[in-house]
Amino acid sequence: MIYYDKPHFIIKKNLQKSANTGEYFSDFITEDVMSDVCRRICGETDYTYIFVDNDYEDDLVERSYNKGRMALMLYKDVVSYISFSEKEIRGRNSSVQSVTTAYNIYYMSSHPKKSLYYYFLDLNGNPETDYIFMMYRLMKTIGFTFLNPEAITQRIDAFNSVEDIMTARKLNSDRNSSNNSTYITKSSALQIDIYGKTYGANKYATGMMCYAMALLASKKQKLTLYEVLEGDLKELPKSCLDVIAKMGKIKVIKTDMQLEKKVFEENNSLRSPRYLFNLLDRLGTKRCALCECEIPELIQGAHIWSVADIKKQPLTLEKKLSYATDGHNGLWLCENHHKMFDENLIRIKPNGRISYHSSENRHILFMKKITLVEKINDEYMSEKFIEYLEQRNRAII
Numbered sequence: 213m214i215y216y217d218k219p220h221f222i223i224k225k226n227l228q229k230s231a232n233t234g235e236y237f238s239d240f241i242t243e244d245v246m247s248d249v250c251r252r253i254c255g256e257t258d259y260t261y262i263f264v265d266n267d268y269e270d271d272l273v274e275r276s277y278n279k280g281r282m283a284l285m286l287y288k289d290v291v292s293y294i295s296f297s298e299k300e301i302r303g304r305n306s307s308v309q310s311v312t313t314a315y316n317i318y319y320m321s322s323h324p325k326k327s328l329y330y331y332f333l334d335l336n337g338n339p340e341t342d343y344i345f346m347m348y349r350l351m352k353t354i355g356f357t358f359l360n361p362e363a364i365t366q367r368i369d370a371f372n373s374v375e376d377i378m379t380a381r382k383l384n385s386d387r388n389s390s391n392n393s394t395y396i397t398k399s400s401a402l403q404i405d406i407y408g409k410t411y412g413a414n415k416y417a418t419g420m421m422c423y424a425m426a427l428l429a430s431k432k433q434k435l436t437l438y439e440v441l442e443g444d445l446k447e448l449p450k451s452c453l454d455v456i457a458k459m460g461k462i463k464v465i466k467t468d469m470q471l472e473k474k475v476f477e478e479n480n481s482l483r484s485p486r487y488l489f490n491l492l493d494r495l496g497t498k499r500c501a502l503c504e505c506e507i508p509e510l511i512q513g514a515h516i517w518s519v520a521d522i523k524k525q526p527l528t529l530e531k532k533l534s535y536a537t538d539g540h541n542g543l544w545l546c547e548n549h550h551k552m553f554d555e556n557l558i559r560i561k562p563n564g565r566i567s568y569h570s571s572e573n574r575h576i577l578f579m580k581k582i583t584l585v586e587k588i589n590d591e592y593m594s595e596k597f598i599e600y601l602e603q604r605n606r607a608i609i
């Protein structure tokens with residue numbers, strides 16, 4: 213890289229859809245904005261700049277349109293990557309898309325002296341929804357410096373640990389379940405599982421969540437990302453998978469239907485990633501439906517209509533698989549309650565009421581003692597859930 217005595221901006225003029233929208237990056241990144249950015253990064257106000265076209269390329273800038281809503285500022289031997297907010301918060305995912313892309317470019321850059329910034333342009337719309345604010349915190353965690361944090365009202369704090377992200381994620385999804393594209397849970401003390409939709413607009417949020425988790429995970433913690441693929445929809449973008457691979461902390465498993473079929477055919481106690489994703493999607497974070505235990509390592513997805521019974525039905529493999537992985541065909545149970553349920557010591561009637569079955573009264577008393585509810589919570593009781601209960605109870609009797 214050339215040594216610049218004066219800060220020098222290189223900015224791609226075209227955004228992804230400039231040809232259609234007529235909006236160019238040069239319309240937003242005015243001299244006032246550049247001057248402010250420059251002053252905040254290095255204290256200088258004297259700078260030069262150049263807007264370049266799609267086919268411009270050098271060591272730092274690839275030949276394409278402006279990805280990640282970025283400007284590069286070169287000063288002395290340091291390169292600053294600056295990603296800019298939207299002028300308008302349109303959809304909750306649009307701004308996330310560009311910051312993840314910006315991060316990918318920054319992270320993969322081999323330049324030895326580099327820094328990463330985010331700058332709020334004058335905004336229309338609410339830039340502080342729970343969802344977007346969670347994204348700011350993830351950005352801070354993975355290394356973005358906010359150049360003008362006073363543009364929003366709340367203070368942006370980085371996350372300190374994987375557990376910290378899990379808690380915030382839970383609060384966020386409890387408030388607004390439509391925000392859920394990624395679920396994080398533990399299957400054992402050191403095993404953290406990330407279930408992420410990796411297609412459509414969700415993929416960038418999933419990517420950013422993974423980066424933050426990978427950077428915060430302790431040496432002993434193991435992370436697995438289950439990519440929940442749907443039909444022809446694809447895995448995470450290559451640029452995100454490259455970053456994850458370079459971080460070297462997350463094992464990535466693609467849960468396409470081929471894998472699901474294999475899991476289904478090989479065992480009855482289905483530990484299918486898709487099933488767990490569907491349960492998380494329907495029921496939220498793990499919590500035993502009978503005793504309210506929330507220790508994730510102890511909570512399992514329990515089938516209502518059992519996999520073994522589904523397998524015996526004269527149905528196509530596709531149909532069986534759809535019953536076996538249906539989020540309505542299950543509930544969260546702790547290991548104790550799961551076993552009691554599987555052994556039919558505890559049963560659930562189609563009206564949701566719980567009954568106990570044992571020839572020994574003291575066992576019934578014990579089960580009653582550790583079960584805190586008399587009836588399954590109404591939120592479980594969907595029409596399909598009730599049908600599965602009827603299906604199950606027919607097989608018992």
Ligand SMILES: [Zn+2]
Nearest residue numbers: 500503546549
């Ligand atoms: Zn329980």
